[in-house]
Amino acid sequence: MPIRRSKVLVKWIYENQHKIQAVRYCSSLLRYKELEESPQIEPEAVTAPQTTPRPQITPEFSFKYDDLQVRLAAPYQLQPKPEANELGFGKYFTDHMLKINYFKELGGWQKPEIIPFENLSIHPAAKALHYAIQLFEGLKAYRGVDDKIRLFRPDLNMQRMNLAAQRSGLPMFDGEELIKCLVRLIQIDQEWVPHSESSTLYLRPTLIGTEPTFGVMEPDSAMLFAILSPVSAYYKTRSDGAVSIYADPNVVRAFPGGVGNKKVGSNYGPTIAVTSRAAKLGHQQVLWLFGPDKELTEVGAMNIFIVYINEQGDKQLSTPPLNGLILPGVTRRSILELASQWEDLTVKEEVITMERLIELNSKGRLLEMFGAGTAVVVTPISNVGYLEENIPIPTMKQSQPVFQRLKDTLLAIQYGHIDHPYAKIIS
Amino acid sequence: MAQSMMRKIALSNMFVMVGLTRRASSRSLATGKNLMVKKTSNDLPPEEEITKSVFMSQSTDIYTNLALEDWMYRNMDFRKHHVMMVWRNEPCVVIGRHQNPWLEANVPFLSEKEIALARRNSGGGTVYHDRGNLNITFFTPRERYDRKYNLELIKRALFRGFGIKSIINDRHDIIVRDKYKISGTAAKLGRTTAYHHCTLLVNANKADLSRALAKRETNATPSTPSPVVNLSDLDNRVTVESLQTAVGYEYLRTPALQLEDGGERHISKQRGFQFINPTEDWFPGLSELKNDLQTWDWSFGRTPMFTVSRSFPVPSELLAPSKVYSAAQELVISMTVEKGLINDVTLNIPPGLVESGFHGEASVITHLKGKRFTSEALNALQDAMLTRHTSGDVKKLDEKEQFVAKCFDQVVNTV
Numbered sequence: 001m002p003i004r005r006s007k008v009l010v011k012w013i014y015e016n017q018h019k020i021q022a023v024r025y026c027s028s029l030l031r032y033k034e035l036e037e038s039p040q041i042e043p044e045a046v047t048a049p050q051t052t053p054r055p056q057i058t059p060e061f062s063f064k065y066d067d068l069q070v071r072l073a074a075p076y077q078l079q080p081k082p083e084a085n086e087l088g089f090g091k092y093f094t095d096h097m098l099k100i101n102y103f104k105e106l107g108g109w110q111k112p113e114i115i116p117f118e119n120l121s122i123h124p125a126a127k128a129l130h131y132a133i134q135l136f137e138g139l140k141a142y143r144g145v146d147d148k149i150r151l152f153r154p155d156l157n158m159q160r161m162n163l164a165a166q167r168s169g170l171p172m173f174d175g176e177e178l179i180k181c182l183v184r185l186i187q188i189d190q191e192w193v194p195h196s197e198s199s200t201l202y203l204r205p206t207l208i209g210t211e212p213t214f215g216v217m218e219p220d221s222a223m224l225f226a227i228l229s230p231v232s233a234y235y236k237t238r239s240d241g242a243v244s245i246y247a248d249p250n251v252v253r254a255f256p257g258g259v260g261n262k263k264v265g266s267n268y269g270p271t272i273a274v275t276s277r278a279a280k281l282g283h284q285q286v287l288w289l290f291g292p293d294k295e296l297t298e299v300g301a302m303n304i305f306i307v308y309i310n311e312q313g314d315k316q317l318s319t320p321p322l323n324g325l326i327l328p329g330v331t332r333r334s335i336l337e338l339a340s341q342w343e344d345l346t347v348k349e350e351v352i353t354m355e356r357l358i359e360l361n362s363k364g365r366l367l368e369m370f371g372a373g374t375a376v377v378v379t380p381i382s383n384v385g386y387l388e389e390n391i392p393i394p395t396m397k398q399s400q401p402v403f404q405r406l407k408d409t410l411l412a413i414q415y416g417h418i419d420h421p422y423a424k425i426i427s
Numbered sequence: 428m429a430q431s432m433m434r435k436i437a438l439s440n441m442f443v444m445v446g447l448t449r450r451a452s453s454r455s456l457a458t459g460k461n462l463m464v465k466k467t468s469n470d471l472p473p474e475e476e477i478t479k480s481v482f483m484s485q486s487t488d489i490y491t492n493l494a495l496e497d498w499m500y501r502n503m504d505f506r507k508h509h510v511m512m513v514w515r516n517e518p519c520v521v522i523g524r525h526q527n528p529w530l531e532a533n534v535p536f537l538s539e540k541e542i543a544l545a546r547r548n549s550g551g552g553t554v555y556h557d558r559g560n561l562n563i564t565f566f567t568p569r570e571r572y573d574r575k576y577n578l579e580l581i582k583r584a585l586f587r588g589f590g591i592k593s594i595i596n597d598r599h600d601i602i603v604r605d606k607y608k609i610s611g612t613a614a615k616l617g618r619t620t621a622y623h624h625c626t627l628l629v630n631a632n633k634a635d636l637s638r639a640l641a642k643r644e645t646n647a648t649p650s651t652p653s654p655v656v657n658l659s660d661l662d663n664r665v666t667v668e669s670l671q672t673a674v675g676y677e678y679l680r681t682p683a684l685q686l687e688d689g690g691e692r693h694i695s696k697q698r699g700f701q702f703i704n705p706t707e708d709w710f711p712g713l714s715e716l717k718n719d720l721q722t723w724d725w726s727f728g729r730t731p732m733f734t735v736s737r738s739f740p741v742p743s744e745l746l747a748p749s750k751v752y753s754a755a756q757e758l759v760i761s762m763t764v765e766k767g768l769i770n771d772v773t774l775n776i777p778p779g780l781v782e783s784g785f786h787g788e789a790s791v792i793t794h795l796k797g798k799r800f801t802s803e804a805l806n807a808l809q810d811a812m813l814t815r816h817t818s819g820d821v822k823k824l825d826e827k828e829q830f831v832a833k834c835f836d837q838v839v840n841t842v
Contacts, residue, residue, distance in 0.1 A: 072679075072699030075672050080485055084708030095701075147504060187478070191701040194709040195502070 059108035062174035063100050065181050072096070072188065073116035084194050087232045089375065090202065093117060094189035094228040098181055098205075102171045104220035109173060112181050114188065117227070123212035127219045132266040133209035135164040138374050139330070140231075141186050141201040141426070143193045144416025149186060150423040152374075152414050154179050156330045161205065164262040169218035170207050178205065182226060183426045190427070192230045197415055202231045202375070231375075240396045242382035243371075246278035247287040247354065249294050249387075253325075260297070260325040267327075268301070275300075283385050285371070290325055294354040297325045302371035302379065303332035306352060307402045309365040314346050317402060321349040331372045334422060335406050345402065354386060361391060368395040370403040378407040471570060472507050477683040480698040481675040484514040486705050489545045489556065492516060494717035495705040496564055497548055500620055502712070503566070508698070510566040511678045513671040518557040518632075519543040520639050523550050523613065527730045529764070529800065533641040535840040542639060546726045549624060551613030555639050559630030559657065561667050563674065565623045571684070572621035574599060574614065579686055580677055581610070581627070588673030589662050600653070601627075607656035629667050630659040675700055723799070727767040736761040738775075739834045745827050746779035756780065758831065760838050764800045772796065780827060795835075805836055 057064050073095045082092055100112040127133045137157045142150050158175025165172050182203060193201045205226040209219030251274045254260020259267060271286065278286050285300030296304055297320055310316040317339050322328050340347040360366040369381040380395040380403050395401065413420040484492055492514045499510070519542055520532045528534060528544055531553040537544055556562065565577045578595050585591040593603045601610040612625040633655070658665040679694045681687070707714040719725060738759040746756060759775035772792045798804035809832055 070695040072694060072697065075483065075668070075675065075700045078483075078700055078702050080702050081704035081709070083704070083706060095699075147502075188698050189701075190698070191480070191482070191703060196708060196711045198708065 057174060057177070059106075059110070061108070062172075062177055063109035063112050063181075065112070065177045065184075067111040068114065068181055068184060069111060070114045070184070070188070071116065077116045079117075081192070084196070084199060084232070087199055087230050089231045090204075090229045092230060094192045094201075094230070096185060096188050097228075098185050098224075098226040100181075100224045102222040102224070109171065112177075114181070114185055120223075120225070122210065125212040125214060126208070126210045127213070128208035128210065130214070131209075131216055132264070132269075133168055133170065133219055134207070134265045135161065135168055135170065135263060136204060136206040136265060137161045137263060139203050140374055140414070141193065141203060141228075142414045142416075142423075143190075143195060143197075143200070144414075144423075144425075145197075146416055147195075148416060148425050149190065149193070149427045150414060150416055150425050151179070151183075151186075152424075153330050153334065153422050154182070154424060156333065157205075160263060160328065160330075161207070164259075164264055165207060167259060167262050168209075168264060170209055170222050173224070178224075178226075185226060185228065187427055189228055192228065194230070197411075199230055199232045200414075202229045204229065240382060242380040242396050243284040244282065244383035244385065244390075245285045245287045245299050245381055246274075246281060246283035247289055247294075247384060247386040248274060248277075249289050249354075251286070251288070252290060253288040253297065254290070256324055258324075261322065261327055263327060278385070281385060283383075287384060287386075289354065293351075296320060296352045296354065296357065298327065299371045299381070300373075302373035302376065303327065303329040304352075305332075305335065305368075305370050305372060305403075306357070306360075306366065307368040308360045309367065310346065315344065315367070315402075316346040316348060318348050318350050318352060320352055323351075329373055331374055331377065331410070334410065335372055335378075338409055339402075339406065357384075358391065361393065366393060367398055368401055368403055369393045370395060372406075377410055378403050470506075471568060474682055474684045476507055477509055478507065478696065478698050479509045479511070479679055479683065481678060481700045482510055482512040482703045483671065483700060484512065484703050484705055487515060487517050487558065489516040489519040489521065489543055490717050490720045491705050491713075492562070493521075493545055493547055493720055494713050495703070495710065496622065496624070497716050497720075498705075498710050498713050499566060500548075500615065500617065500622055503620075505566050505620055506568050509571075509683050511675070512564045512566070512703075513675065514562045514564075515558055515560060515667060516556045516562070517543070518555075518635065518639075519545060520553060520555050521545050521547050522553045522726075524548055524729075525550060525731065526553060527733055528727055529730070529735075530733065531640070533639055534801075536638055536641070540635070540639075542635075544726055545720060546729060547613070547624075549613040549615035549622070552611065553640060554611045554626055555631070555636040556626065557631050557635070559628070559632065559659075559667065561627045561629055561670055563625055563627065563671075567621055569616055569619055569621045572614070572616060572623065574612070574623050576686055577623050577625070578610075578612070580681060581625070581674055583681075583686075584670075584674040584677035585658075587677060588669070589665055591658070591661055591665075603656065603658075603661060606654060608653040609656060609658055627670065628655055628657050629665055629670055630657050633657065723767070727799070730764070730767055732763060732765040732770070734761060734763045735838060737834070737838045739837070741777060741780055742830070745830055758834055760834055762795075762800075762838065767800055769795050769798050769800055769804055800839060802840065805832070805839060808832060808835055 078095050079092070095117055096114055097117050098112060098114050101110040102108060103110060122129065137160065139154055139157045140152060142152070144150050155175060158178060162172045162175060182205070186201065186203075189201070193199065203226060205224065207222060207224045209222050211219035211221045253271060254267065274286050287299045287304070288297045289295060290297050298304055303319060303326065305317060305319045307315060307317050319332060319336065320326055336347055336349070339345055357366065369384075371379045371381065380401070382393055382395050384391040384393060395403065409418075412418045413423050416423065484495060486492055486495070496512065499512070503510070518540075520537060522528050522531050522544070524547065526546075528546070532544065534544070563581070567573070575595070578599060578601060581601060582593050582595060585593055591603060593601050593609070596602055599612050600608045603609055609628050610625050612623065614623045615621065636655075658670065676694065679697045679699065680689050680691070682689050682693060703709075705713060736759065738757045741756040741758055756777035756779040758777060758780065761773040762769055763771040772795050774792070794807050794810070795804050798807050
């Protein structure tokens with residue numbers, strides 16, 4: 001499938017590739033551009049570089065924030081706000097949405113608009129409905145202690161979104177322009193974030209292929225839209241605050257050469273049957289294994305981490321490396337970067353197999369296990385159901401658990417208790 | 428290298444700080460202390476940077492709405508964000524910060540009809556609210572407080588939306604048809620924030636309004652109430668919803684500092700209409716403010732000291748028989764009420780009543796003192812008089828005592 005590239009974009013990427021965080025496609029799974037995955041890089045390098053001036057933005061390349069048109073909702077179009085404890089995750093939505101069309105026939109990206117929240121009208125043959133030509137992102141806006149709204153590393157989500165677009169045959173765009181449009185949308189719907197720290201605003205930018213023809217090829221029309229949802233708890237945990245996960249080696253979430261490392265909808269649909277089965281067995285999430293070695297890849301919709309005492313007797317934080325099967329999570333990356341600054345912890349990306357996990361656990365060297373993602377920040381795991389057996393993990397029994405320290409640090413940055421370049425103030 | 432070392436130290440220190448601050452982080456807002464951190468006071472942004480919102484409260488409870496107004500006044504930063512809040516309430520009477528509820532409203536009628544009484548934080552006079560009454564509060568930084576701008580805005584909205592012409596007089600009332608007042612106004616100016624609050628009569632129950640606000644006779648200034656009219660009487664298209672939409676759009680289309688029309692274009696640069704759910708979860712600290720407003724001590728107890736005095740002619744049957752009196756026999760009851768509690772009671776008992784055997788003064792005075800100026804006092808009085816009857820079985824007040832009790836009743840319970 002031909003990859004869509006604009007000449008201008010290609011030239012710019014070529015000139016600046018040594019500085020930007022892009023995945024270079026190689027035939028081998030395990031080879032990566034070190035920059036992206038190394039936890040030793042400094043947080044500052046994460047932001048977009050200001051080396052050569054950005055190319056003039058034409059519709060072929062991207063839409064522009066300056067072209068944004070806003071139509072505010074009238075009072076009769078507003079939704080009343082529910083009680084804060086009913087919010088859940090993704091059940092309620094705000095009063096406005098962002099919508100940007102792409103039409104190759106009309107030169108490419110059209111002018112962005114913010115409109116009152118409405119249903120979409122889609123042709124039944126739209127490619128997104130048939131071939132899952134679709135991708136999405138998830139990021140959060142927090143109301144900080146100083147009443148300012150912050151976004152957590154939105155530039156990383158933008159990069160990831162563009163890479164997924166590239167793989168899906170969908171048009172790419174300038175992430176900075178989308179961030180500016182999202183900031184304006186958040187400013188309008190700001191009052192959907194309670195003034196407390198129990199809830200945040202979850203942003204869901206989505207890109208779908210809308211061309212109404214059956215051919216399995218790049219759509220020549222697409223739509224990028226973003227909707228916001230005020231959220232509180234992602235899912236219920238057990239009474240000890242941790243979750244139980246279920247591992248079935250016969251089920252595969254992602255495979256080499258596939259799109260496991262891209263945030264596309266087609267990765268999530270096939271997980272539902274197993275998750276229901278796990279729920280019936282009393283588990284809250286599914287642990288995704290891969291290969292004859294039963295490598296741990298991800299858990300539910302989160303990246304997985306373990307803390308154990310390694311051969312040298314040191315406490316080590318490990319997570320599987322980005323080998324093509326793993327979604328490069330923003331929370332995952334932030335955890336690796338933050339934890340590598342701590343002196344009492346060794347941080348390593350390494351393949352973890354079920355055998356190793358069970359071995360460490362039986363020797364009492366496995367201390368903690370947790371999942372990390374934007375929706376939940378950090379969720380401790382206290383039990384793994386595997387091959388008819390339950391393996392208890394002593395995560396909640398640690399006196400000063402690493403997961404708690406990471407969660408507190410991330411939340412402190414996100415809510416503005418600590419000033420940090422990760423959290424971008426937008427109002 | 429040094430930088431990453433510093434960062435390591437900083438981050439490990441941060442961990443300690445995180446441990447402390449996270450626990451105390453429930454934003455300790457709104458408890459009488461303005462905790463806006465480091466607001467440099469004189470850096471007001473230029474007009475283009477100010478965006479406006481219209482907040483519509485989802486609650487119709489007067490205490491919740493007053494608490495919300497107070498919460499916003501204490502906790503929000505309005506320098507770049509001007510807000511107009513629209514709200515309405517179930518029937519209630521709202522008195523100004525320094526007023527006397529017994530003098531401004533018919534308290535017995537209110538409790539009979541279960542109409543709430545609330546004392547707001549801003550000064551000004553007493554108003555009656557019901558669902559046919561629209562309240563509007565304009566929030567701005569203190570330096571940008573402009574009452575005239577706000578009232579002009581309403582005037583323009585009335586015209587643009589309904590063709591209703593009005594004028595604003597020197598007392599900052601909005602007058603239609605040259606004589607009818609349709610608004611009431613009050614304001615609070617704080618150190619950093621100010622709000623201007625006005626009400627518009629759209630479709631209020633005028634009968635209940637006049638009964639609720641019936642004034643007690645005192646030797647204070649007699650009130651000169653202006654004639655009022657409901658806007659819906661002038662034009663039946665005016666409803667609370669259509670009026671709040673009209674005023675909302677007028678607010679959004681007008682630039683923050685100048686009274687000229689910016690049109691649809693200006694509207695598209697604002698934040699627009701927002702529903703607000705005033706509960707503790709959405710606004711931490713709101714419950715405390717609301718509870719303070721609902722206490723008797725705040726609504727009634729805050730009253731500055733006042734005196735009431737009434738005289739009652741004694742019916743002839745109660746006087747000593749076959750005696751002729753030179754002067755009219757009147758029982759005069761005076762009470763001073765301080766902090767809502769009866770302080771001092773003076774009874775002027777005419778000789779006729781004394782001679783016919785009434786001797787209850789002392790116990791009356793002792794038992795009323797310190798009681799709230801409500802029916803509570805009267806119950807205490809009745810009990811006091813009853814216990815005077817030492818002769819066991821008679822547990823009934825005699826006629827004279829009944830008469831005196833009735834007079835007290837009138838002093839407390841009628842205007």
